[in-house]
Structures are given as C-alpha cells and as structure tokens.
Amino acid sequence: MTAVLEVRDLKVRFATPDGEVSAVNGVSFDVNEGECVGIVGESGSGKSQLFMSVMGLLAKNGRTLGSAKYRGTELVGMPVKALNKIRGDKIAMIFQDSMTGLTPHLRIGKQMTEVLVQHKGMSEADARKRALEMLNLVRIPEAGRRLAQYPHELSGGMRQRIMIAMALLCEPELLIADEPTTALDVTVQAQILDLMADLKTVTKAAIVLITHDLGTVAGLCDKVQVMYGGRFMETGTVQEIFYKPAHPYTAGLLASMPRLTEERQEKLYAIPGQPPNLQRLPKACPFQERCTYVHDRCIDELPVLRQVGDANATLTGHTKACHLVSLQNPVSAPHAPSINVAADEARSA
Ligand SMILES: Nc1ncnc2c1ncn2[C@@H]1O[C@H](COP(=O)(O)OP(=O)(O)O)[C@@H](O)[C@H]1O
Ligand code: SF4
Numbered sequence: 556m557t558a559v560l561e562v563r564d565l566k567v568r569f570a571t572p573d574g575e576v577s578a579v580n581g582v583s584f585d586v587n588e589g590e591c592v593g594i595v596g597e598s599g600s601g602k603s604q605l606f607m608s609v610m611g612l613l614a615k616n617g618r619t620l621g622s623a624k625y626r627g628t629e630l631v632g633m634p635v636k637a638l639n640k641i642r643g644d645k646i647a648m649i650f651q652d653s654m655t656g657l658t659p660h661l662r663i664g665k666q667m668t669e670v671l672v673q674h675k676g677m678s679e680a681d682a683r684k685r686a687l688e689m690l691n692l693v694r695i696p697e698a699g700r701r702l703a704q705y706p707h708e709l710s711g712g713m714r715q716r717i718m719i720a721m722a723l724l725c726e727p728e729l730l731i732a733d734e735p736t737t738a739l740d741v742t743v744q745a746q747i748l749d750l751m752a753d754l755k756t757v758t759k760a761a762i763v764l765i766t767h768d769l770g771t772v773a774g775l776c777d778k779v780q781v782m783y784g785g786r787f788m789e790t791g792t793v794q795e796i797f798y799k800p801a802h803p804y805t806a807g808l809l810a811s812m813p814r815l816t817e818e819r820q821e822k823l824y825a826i827p828g829q830p831p832n833l834q835r836l837p838k839a840c841p842f843q844e845r846c847t848y849v850h851d852r853c854i855d856e857l858p859v860l861r862q863v864g865d866a867n868a869t870l871t872g873h874t875k876a877c878h879l880v881s882l883q884n885p886v887s888a889p890h891a892p893s894i895n896v897a898a899d900e901a902r903s904a
C-alpha cells in the first residue's frame with residue numbers, strides 16, 4: 556500500500572496566558588491511497604487541530620512538532636507558498652460549518668471556477684463545465700441555476716454538498732472532512748454520508764473523516780483511530796473497533812451510542828466525568844480519571860500503543876494504549892460497558 560500521508564510523532568502546542576495547551580501529543584499513522592480513515596473522539600480531543608497542523612492552518616499561537624509527509628514531502632515547516640500549491644489541489648479540507656468554507660459575497664459559480672482557473676490554469680468556460688459536472692456529482696438539483704446563487708440562498712445541506720463539490724474540483728488525492736455532517740439535521744446527515752460513500756468509489760481520493768460520533772464512521776471508513784487527550788487510544792479496522800473494542804474509552808463510546816433496539820424511556824449511557832485539562836495532563840494514562848479499571852500502573856506509566864493480541868493482527872494493526880490485557884463483551888450490557896478485566900499485563904507477566 557502506498558501512503559498519501561505519513562504522520563510521525565506529531566504534536567501540537569498552543570501558547571496561552573495561563574500556560575501551554577498540549578492539544579496533540581505524539582500521534583503516528585498513515586493514510587494510504589484510496590483508504591478512508593475515521594478519527595473519532597469527544598469534543599476537545601485534538602481531532603481538528605491534528606489536521607489543521609498537517610495543513611499548516613494552526614492559529615498564530617500554535618506550533619507543530621514532529622513530521623507529516625505528503626507523498627514523501629515534509630509539510631511541517633513548509634513555506635506558505637509551497638503549501639498553498641498542495642492545499643486545495645492535492646489535499647482538500649471540508650469543515651462542519653459550510654459558511655466558513657464559502658465566501659458570502661461571491662456567487663457559487665465564481666467561487667468554484669476561481670479555484671480551477673488558479674490551481675489548474677483552466678479557461679473560464681472549461682472551469683464552468685467542470686463546476687457543473689461536480690455539482691451534478693454531489694447531486695445538486697438544478698446545478699446551472701445554483702452557479703448564479705449566493706451561499707445564503709441555499710440550505711445548510713445544499714451548502715455542504717457545494718463544499719464537497721468544491722473540495723473535489725481539483726481531484727485531490729486526500730480529502731479531509733472535519734465533522735461534515737454535524738451541523739445538519741439527521742435526514743440530511745444521512746444523505747451526505749450516503750453521498751460520501753458513493754464518492755469514495757467514484758473518486759480516487761483517500762478520505763479522512765473526523766467525527767465525534769462513532770456511528771458516522773461505520774458505513775464509510777476502513778480503519779478507525781480513537782483519540783483522547785491528544786493521543787490515539789485505539790486503532791483498528793471498523794470491525795475491530797465495533798466488535799472487538801480493546802480500550803475502555805472505545806467501549807464507553809460504543810456504549811453511549813444510541814441503538815435501534817433501545818427502548819425510548821431508557822436513558823443512554825454516558826462516560827462519567829470530563830475530558831482532561833490539556834494544560835495539566837496526567838503524566839500517565841490520560842483516561843485515568845474516568846476509567847472504571849484504573850489501577851496503580853495507569854497513574855505511574857504512560858500506556859503506549861501496542862498490538863492487541865497477535866494472532867490475526869492486520870497489517871495496519873489493531874492497537875490500544877492501555878495496560879489491561881483484554882476486555883471481554885464490552886458492550887453486552889444495555890447502558891454501561893460490562894467489561895471483564897482479565898488481568899493487568901504487569902501482574903500477568
Ligand atoms: N488557538 C488555540 N489556543 C489555545 N487552545 C486551542 C486553540 N485552538 C484549539 N485549542 C484547544 O485544543 C484542543 C483540541 O481542539 P480540537 O482539535 O479543535 O478538538 P476536537 O477534537 O473537538 O476537534 C481543545 O482543548 C481546544 O480548546
Ligand atoms: S491504562 Fe488504565 S486508566 Fe488507562 S484506559 Fe487502561 S485501564 Fe483505564
């Protein structure tokens with residue numbers, strides 16, 4: 556498999572008046588050609604800043620440490636001019652709020668053709684033709700008429716489709732979608748996810764889907780990386796994460812997903828407690844304050860990502876950052892993850 560993006564030990568730090576914020580704390584992963592990778596975690600876990608740093612779009616008080624390579628070329632520290640050639644052309648990003656990605660005072664047609672004229676050197680006429688093709692691809696009705704409209708004249712769902720069409724204009728090799736459906740109502744969410752699943756087969760772009768909702772990645776992603784406190788807690792295929800979760804945090808996320816069989820009056824499980832303070836992260840496991848299975852080792856020693864079991868480990872690997880040996884039947888109970896702690900690695904060793 557050829558990697559489009561290779562991230563190694565990436566860290567993001569923000570300088571603030573009350574101290575440094577450690578938003579991303581050393582993550583490593585590849586995104587391979589044609590692959591769809593889900594990045595999942597609660598709000599504030601560092602998902603967006605991880606990719607903002609890859610794209611060179613951190614706020615002024617932020618800095619990136621480590622490495623992120625696009626097809627072997629280092630992006631961290633790359634001069635803006637060179638980065639601009641890659642951004643939008645080779646790597647495109649779409650955001651939760653379609654209004655941030657669209658210029659309010661420019662007609663849709665102008666916004667779309669401008670990108671092609673600038674990045675691809677196309678003529679206005681060719682650019683317009685391609686813009687129409689893209690609007691049809693993302694199933695925008697009356698595409699011709701939309702080109703003359705302004706963003707505020709369209710519904711949220713329609714704007715999000717236009718954002719996706721714009722992101723795909725230059726045929727990027729990597730599409731980063733940051734909570735692309737979060738701001739939309741449930742029916743429109745399903746339509747956009749359906750569209751993205753189609754695009755996955757039509758375009759050759761690798762996709763990174765960032766979401767706080769595990770359910771979103773189920774139908775779309777090949778592999779999933781669960782993030783907490785700026786670190787990966789667990790990585791694996793969708794099947795591994797959903798059917799054999801190995802980290803108590805993943806198990807908690809799964810247990811808090813609404814299920815179809817759930818009776819209406821039953822309350823959903825929620826992981827107790829709050830995400831960690833990124834200015835004062837614990838020295839060892841970031842999940843220790845909320846974990847039912849916390850023990851001495853979790854407080855003393857940072858758990859690093861390790862292969863889960865050995866037998867059927869995939870090439871990309873089902874890995875977890877947790878000192879427990881295994882979790883069994885983690886989501887069998889309706890509300891709380893019923894996790895049987897086999898033994899602590901240290902004690903079993
Ligand atoms: N410019 C900034 N200055 C200080 N902290 C920031 C800045 N931008 C983001 N953060 C913090 O970084 C952390 C991770 O944010 P983010 O990656 O946006 O989370 P999410 O997982 O919800 O996408 C959050 O605690 C956020 O408050
Ligand atoms: S290392 Fe300890 S505190 Fe952290 S998730 Fe595993 S059991 Fe829980």
Ligand SMILES: [Mg+2]
Pocket residue numbers: 602603604733734
């Ligand atoms: Mg975010």
